[in-house]
Amino acid sequence: MADGLDDFYAQIPVFEGFARLTDPALYRPLPEDWVLGLSDVVASTAAIRAGQYKNVNVAGAALIAAVSNALGQRDFPFTFGGDGASFALPPEDAETARAALAATAAWVRDDLALALRVALVPVAAIRAAGWDVRVARYAPSPHVSYAMFMGGGLAWAEGELKAGAHAVEPAPPGTRPDLSGLSCRWEEFPARHGLVLSLIATPVVAESEAAFQELVGDILRMTGRESEAQHPISDLKRAMSWPPAGLDVEARTSRGAQSVLRRKAVLGLQTLASWAIMRFGIRIGGFQPERYLRELVANADFRKYDDGLRMTLDCTPALADRLEARLLAAEQAGIARFGLHRQDSAIVTCYTPSALRSDHVHFVDGAAGGYAAAATRLKL
Structure with a gap:
């Protein structure tokens, strides 16, 4: 069952240096018989305005956790938006993917009171529509790699998802x-340079690919000076609190057949112990908090490429203004569409199957709209 995934994805060379992401030689076409799974929170911007930003982010990350756990935590290509x-999987895992999509949509509906659209799109259908899906593997550290997507097929499939094509129906209530391993225990991370910027830039047409790659290179150069832009996550110990801000939603992710209140009571004690261990650097067995x-x-995962550039940056207002001007010029030249959203802080949602391993992943977004708010401008 694992051969297709292991043989294809594991053999894609892992690259370092985010600036290399537009090099087409790094990308490999997905096999024709693979499938793409996709999810999207309906009316996410309104939900964020209503204060449900943590729930929206957890709903997005939940599909990745569900698929990973269903696959026994094997590596597979995925991206968080x-x-x-x-995500992408070989045909032998298609039914596993369908079940994870249906169950995740049901859980988001039942426990988070949000609607999650989900779909399973054959790569063959994407190519029949004139698009492609190529994937690369970027390693921000020696411990993890994230999939980067190119070819326009992922963006086309997202349009199909929102149009209701290839839909997977949510599973029955209670599924x-x-x-x-899914959690969001951290407080918000306030901006140190003035603001947290959520940026999305996508090419207008395939013919503008070279100009778009030049635009991406300009953006990466502009954001490469630490005096003006930095990693959005810092001072982790100050971002710890008890009870954690995400206690309620974490109780809903892990409650099983228990009531939310009962699970919150148990989880409250567990997170108190975790807070003390992390806050005071207490080593337990093989677990080293500082590491x-x-x-x-x-x-x-604060910057990525999925048929377009996405970044969450802690930056100065002056840099945000220059980025907006550069993107606006590219838009007026017919090269790119873009969305920007400015906010005061960032949030992180974590997937940690084992705290004793180093391959835990952490999805970063803006805390007051983030990518969802930035994407609203793309629809104008």
Whole structure:
């Protein structure tokens, strides 16, 4: 069952240096018989305005956790988009993917009171529509790699998802995916340079690919000066609190057949112990808190390429203005569409199957709209 995934994805060379992401030689076409799974929170912007930003992010990350756990935590290509997620799997895992999509949509409906659109799109259908899906593997640290997507096929599939094509129906009430390891215990991370910027830039047409790659290079150069832009996650110990801000939603991810109140009571005691261990650097068995915190920052998924550039940056207002001007010029030249959203802080949602391993992943977004708010401008 694992051969297709292991043979294809594991053999894609892992690259370092985010600036290399537009090099087409790094990308490999997905096999024709693979499938793409996708999710999207309906009316996510309104939900965020209503204060449900943690729930929206958890709904997006939940699909990745559900699929990973269903696959026994094997590596597979996925990407997190703030209010949704996408992944690719070989045909022998298609039914596992369908079940995870249906169960996740049911859980989001039942426990988070949100609607999650989900779909399973054949790669063959994407190519028949004239698009492609190529994937690369970027390693922000020695411990993890994240999939980067190119070819326009992922963006086309997202349009199909929102149009209701290839839809997977949510499972019956009470169906729950395995979301072990999914949590969001951190407080918001306030901006140090003035603001947290959520940025999305996508090419207008395939013919503008070279100009778009030049635009991406300009953006990466502009954001490469630490005096003006930095990693959005810092000072982790100050972002710890008890009870954690995400206690309620974590109780819902892990409650099983228990009531939310009962699970919150048990989880409250567990998170109190975890808070003390992390806050005071207490080593327990093979767990080293300081190492985990360093790995969290190094492994964080705060910039990516999924048929377009997405970044969450802690930057100065002046840099945000220059980025907006550069993107606006590219838009007026017919090269790119873009969305920006400015906020005061960032949030992180974590998937940690084992705190004793170094391959835990952490999805970063803006705390007051993030990618979902930035994407609203793309629809104008």
